[in-house]
Amino acid sequence: MKIKNIIKSVVAIAAMALCFNLSATEPKTEKEMKSIIVYFTHSGNTELAAKKLAEVTGAPLVRLLPVEPYTAADVDWVNEQSRCTQEHLNQTLRPAIKPLDVDLSQYDTVFIGFPIWWHEEPAVIRTFLDTADLTGKELYPFCTSYESPMSEADATLQKGYPSLKWHTGLRLPASKEQVERWIKGQ
Numbered sequence: 001m002k003i004k005n006i007i008k009s010v011v012a013i014a015a016m017a018l019c020f021n022l023s024a025t026e027p028k029t030e031k032e033m034k035s036i037i038v039y040f041t042h043s044g045n046t047e048l049a050a051k052k053l054a055e056v057t058g059a060p061l062v063r064l065l066p067v068e069p070y071t072a073a074d075v076d077w078v079n080e081q082s083r084c085t086q087e088h089l090n091q092t093l094r095p096a097i098k099p100l101d102v103d104l105s106q107y108d109t110v111f112i113g114f115p116i117w118w119h120e121e122p123a124v125i126r127t128f129l130d131t132a133d134l135t136g137k138e139l140y141p142f143c144t145s146y147e148s149p150m151s152e153a154d155a156t157l158q159k160g161y162p163s164l165k166w167h168t169g170l171r172l173p174a175s176k177e178q179v180e181r182w183i184k185g186q
């Protein structure tokens with residue numbers, strides 16, 4: 001009788017452990033996924049877009065700041081010697097950024113916003129991608145631009161950082177419905 005009870009208890013504990021393990025490995029629902037918006041802006045457009053995205057997603061905002069701010073002369077793309085042109089021509093350049101006041105390990109989803117510079121992401125974004133541990137996170141890039149589409153930056157990001165989990169990016173501004181469809185992957 002005693003042995004029977006012990007066996008019953010062992011079976012019950014094993015079943016509980018199995019249930020617990022199964023629920024622990026189940027994919028998180030959209031509500032359980034924690035999101036954050038990390039963005040770089042020079043003249044404010046991407047900041048505005050990031051704030052609108054925050055309204056839709058409820059995600060907190062973190063601005064990437066270069067240690068050495070970009071001056072008007074730095075972003076003169078007509079000048080071949082300007083900082084932005086040099087950073088475009090020499091893709092190994094990584095402008096230093098200020099430390100982020102946030103623990104990214106707490107987030108599963110990172111929205112990464114930037115203005116398109118020279119048809120792609122600015123070098124500041126590459127500094128961020130090189131220094132932050134984004135392994136396994138769902139990454140949603142977004143941009144603002146005069147006219148360049150997001151697809152060009154999607155291509156450079158995926159080529160430059162192939163081990164990261166990229167979703168197709170979105171050029172903002174976009175409607176709330178477009179943003180929601182984007183996040184759902186539709």
Ligand SMILES: Cc1cc2nc3c(=O)[nH]c(=O)nc-3n(C[C@H](O)[C@H](O)[C@H](O)COP(=O)(O)O)c2cc1C
Pocket residue numbers: 040041042043044045046047075076077084114115116117118119120144145146147148
């Ligand atoms: C250095 C530089 C390069 C740019 N290159 C492009 C480009 O290739 N294509 C484009 O459509 N817009 C380009 N733009 C325009 C910006 O992407 C656009 O104004 C953007 O919304 C600015 O965002 P921000 O206000 O957040 O800095 C460029 C702007 C700068 C300063």
